Amino acid sequence: MGGNGIRIRRLSTADDYHACEALQRSVWRAGDTDVVPLHVLVTIQKNAGVVLGAFDERDRLVGFLAGFLGGRDGDVARLKHCSHIMGVLEEARGRGVGYQLKCAQRDHVLGQGLDLVTWTFDPLESLNATLNIGKLGAICSTYIRDLYGSMPDGLNAGLTTDRFQVNWWIASERVADRLDGSRMRPDLAEALGEGGSILNPATRRLDGLVAPSEKTDRPEGERFAIEIPARIQPIKAADSALALRWREQTQELFEASFAAGYTVTDFASEACDGDRRSYYVLEQGTEVT
Numbered sequence: 600m601g602g603n604g605i606r607i608r609r610l611s612t613a614d615d616y617h618a619c620e621a622l623q624r625s626v627w628r629a630g631d632t633d634v635v636p637l638h639v640l641v642t643i644q645k646n647a648g649v650v651l652g653a654f655d656e657r658d659r660l661v662g663f664l665a666g667f668l669g670g671r672d673g674d675v676a677r678l679k680h681c682s683h684i685m686g687v688l689e690e691a692r693g694r695g696v697g698y699q700l701k702c703a704q705r706d707h708v709l710g711q712g713l714d715l716v717t718w719t720f721d722p723l724e725s726l727n728a729t730l731n732i733g734k735l736g737a738i739c740s741t742y743i744r745d746l747y748g749s750m751p752d753g754l755n756a757g758l759t760t761d762r763f764q765v766n767w768w769i770a771s772e773r774v775a776d777r778l779d780g781s782r783m784r785p786d787l788a789e790a791l792g793e794g795g796s797i798l799n800p801a802t803r804r805l806d807g808l809v810a811p812s813e814k815t816d817r818p819e820g821e822r823f824a825i826e827i828p829a830r831i832q833p834i835k836a837a838d839s840a841l842a843l844r845w846r847e848q849t850q851e852l853f854e855a856s857f858a859a860g861y862t863v864t865d866f867a868s869e870a871c872d873g874d875r876r877s878y879y880v881l882e883q884g885t886e887v888t
Contacts (some may be wrong), residue, residue, distance in 0.1 A: 602692050607703045610663070611651045616640050618660040619652065626686035628753025635665060635684060643667050643683075649707045653687070653696045658777050661691035664700040666708075671715065682718035682767075693855040696805060697730050702778065705769045714770040717744060719762035721755075722853065723831040723845060725868055725877040732866040732879070733784045736777035737765040739863040742853045757835045763853075763863070787824060787867040790880040797824045798852055803874065808834055808841060811848040818856040822882045825852050829875035856881050 610616055616637040623634045644650045648667035655661050662685070669681040682704060687696045708716055720727045722742070731737045741764040750760055768774055776782035799812040809828050816823075828834055828845060835842040853863075865880040 604656045605661070605691075605694060605696055605699055606654045606658075607651055607699050608654065610640065610644065610652045613637070615652060615660065616650075619650070619663050622660055622663060622688060623686055624748060625688060627755075630751075633735070633750070633752050637675055638866075640665060647711070649704060651700055651703050651707075653700055655691065662687035662696040662700055666704060666716070666718075669717075678713055680704075680711070680713055680716055682716050685718075698734055701730070701735055705767075705774075705778075709769060714768060716767040716769055717764060718767075719743065719764050720877070721831075722763045722849060723758075723763065723827050725829050725831070728827070728866045728877070728879065729868055731767075732763055732863060733772040733868075734777065734881060735767060736771075736774040736782075737767040739763045739765045740857045742850070742860070744850065754832070757839055758842060761846060761850055780819055785865065785867065786869055787878050787880070790865050790867055791822055791824060794820060795822045795824065796820070796879075797826055797878065799826050799848060801826050801828070801876070806837075808838060809874070811845050815848065815852060818852070818859050818861055818881070820883075822880060823861075824867070824878040824880050825849060825856070826876065826878050829877045860884065 603665040619640060620634050620637060623629065627633060638652050643665055648665065651663060651683045652660050653662035663683040664682065666680050666682040669679055671677040671679050685697060685700060704716065720731060722728065742825060743762045743764060745759040746762045747760040750756065760767070773782070796816060798818065799815045801809045803809055804810050827849060831842060831845065834845065860883060861881040862884055863879050864882045865879070867880060868875060
């Protein structure tokens with residue numbers, strides 16, 4: 600399966616798995632100790648998990664995904680699929696590779712008779728939020744502080760490894776409608792509706808970097824938005840203290856919102872006065888499927 604010149608299939612040969620190791624080193628700018636190795640990937644593949652590869656027109660591996668079975672809230676009698684890792688080479692981004700990998704994963708998990716896929720991602724990574732929340736229809740009401748501790752790879756170094764844990768209810772009408780295009784991603788105004796507000800509207804500094812709001816509103820009402828930077832990596836590279844302020848402010852807002860019973864249900868990223876602005880949309884309700 601696949602599209603746009605991309606073909607998705609399960610990894611099967613030693614060459615496939617070695618290419619996957621090399622891809623991980625490239626995507627995360629990581630050393631061997633931070634790579635999921637061949638022997639682990641093979642074990643996942645052979646034991647009811649799935650390791651998928653995305654191959655381009657030259658049959659070159661440009662993306663991959665790996666996941667395995669797990670228990671809901673640790674209960675092995677209630678199975679789910681844990682999507683552990685996904686990566687796409689920089690030169691292949693913008694071709695829908697990640698989306699195609701996740702759709703193939705959904706087909707695999709539905710074929711196992713399961714309806715829930717979970718995974719984690721850094722809530723400050725706007726592109727990941729666009730895919731996970733906006734395009735796939737996953738939702739989130741769980742914030743985990745510093746899940747992996749300090750990580751030295753190029754993408755994670757410099758900030759605590761805070762993560763969203765998302766729920767992707769793959770058999771739900773919500774997800775089906777999002778995937779078949781009958782439920783398009785709204786812009787921010789449509790998502791918020793009448794009376795919705797942004798809790799932390801950002802400001803642009805003279806140096807061009809986006810800074811978090813000096814004052815934030817409390818989470819209240821039917822729905823609201825929390826802003827994040829459209830691109831956190833350049834902020835980390837230019838001003839680590841500013842990146843940390845973004846982490847601390849959004850950490851506080853998300854934790855307060857989830858504790859008050861709100862769920863992340865959508866993500867909007869749109870142009871505003873020549874800049875790109877990114878927002879999570881939260882609604883009242885602890886589980887929206």
